[in-house]
């Protein structure tokens with residue numbers, strides 16, 4: 491079987507789906523790795539480095555298995571041949587038309603977002619690896635935009651108190667944001683509607699904000715709040731937020747628009763120069779004033795909602811993603827290097843979003 495590593499074409503996408511250090515692991519399985527020239531450029535990986543690791547530079551789109559990071563554009567779908575197995579982020583929930591296009595093209599597609607979040611699949615969990623990168627970068631962005639220090643400083647010119655950072659949504663991205671803000675010396679607080687994450691938040695040296703609204707849903711995710719709960723949450727958060735220099739928001743509910751946690755009124759109450767980093771921009775945003783992909787300044791507060799933050803740290807984001815994808819490949823390719831799809835395995839059945847019935 492050939493595995494193609496293609497060059498990403500979406501604007502700003504600098505990650506690559508496989509890195510040289512994992513190639514030997516795959517070639518040992520009998521897989522032949524074909525890399526499109528320039529595929530690793532954005533992540534500082536030259537063609538020659540892939541070649542030295544055992545890959546060939548060539549027609550990656552014609553491979554039996556094509557590895558991608560970002561969802562394919564229409565032009566990219568047209569490059570895939572019938573019968574190809576595609577692995578990548580495919581947005582199956584928010585872009586069903588994209589999945590239909592792949593079905594029509596006769597492509598069998600595995601969406602990394604659809605891999606069940608079970609312990610056996612942890613090493614393949616690309617949502618987690620990339621969310622971790624986003625959580626880390628969000629804090630650096632906030633630190634850069636904040637006109638104050640993060641750490642407490644005692645200097646001859648006076649003492650500076652630490653920045654107060656609140657992270658809303660303590661899933662994978664939120665917990666990494668809390669850890670990173672703490673390492674930079676900020677005073678940290680985390681909040682989530684799943685009370686079970688309280689212990690994790692505290693283990694990172696942060697306070698856990700209790701607002702008395704609990705909404706654990708299925709599969710470890712949060713459920714959507716009722717209208718009443720939402721109004722109550724916004725009211726209580728509006729009071730709490732005014733005390734913070736930085737608010738980082740990461741709250742998502744699978745398949746729904748992101749909940750509004752930071753109202754315009756809350757922003758108005760924040761100290762001048764404060765920063766909101768909204769990581770939920772792609773799902774509509776957690777702040778009422780968010781414009782996805784833009785910086786907005788209102789009431790002297792900067793609200794920024796970067797899109798695709800993991801692409802801004804392409805070296806490590808690619809390395810972690812490549813490890814996730816390699817684990818998935820090892821599940822669907824047997825020791826002789828042949829495709830062995832076992833649809834009675836919940837990981838294979840869950841991740842396959844197009845072409846399940848194909849031979």
Ligand code: NAD
Nearest residue numbers: 607608609612618659660661662682683710712741742749
């Ligand atoms: P996510 O990206 O779907 O959401 C981020 C956070 O926002 C979640 O913690 C959620 O509870 C919170 N949230 C949603 N609505 C909210 C609201 N109205 N107010 C405040 N917070 C709100 O979550 P995620 O980071 O993907 O993690 C989801 C779950 O999956 C977690 O329980 C995590 O531990 C679990 N997980 C399991 C595995 C595994 O076992 N393989 C891997 C990764 C994550």
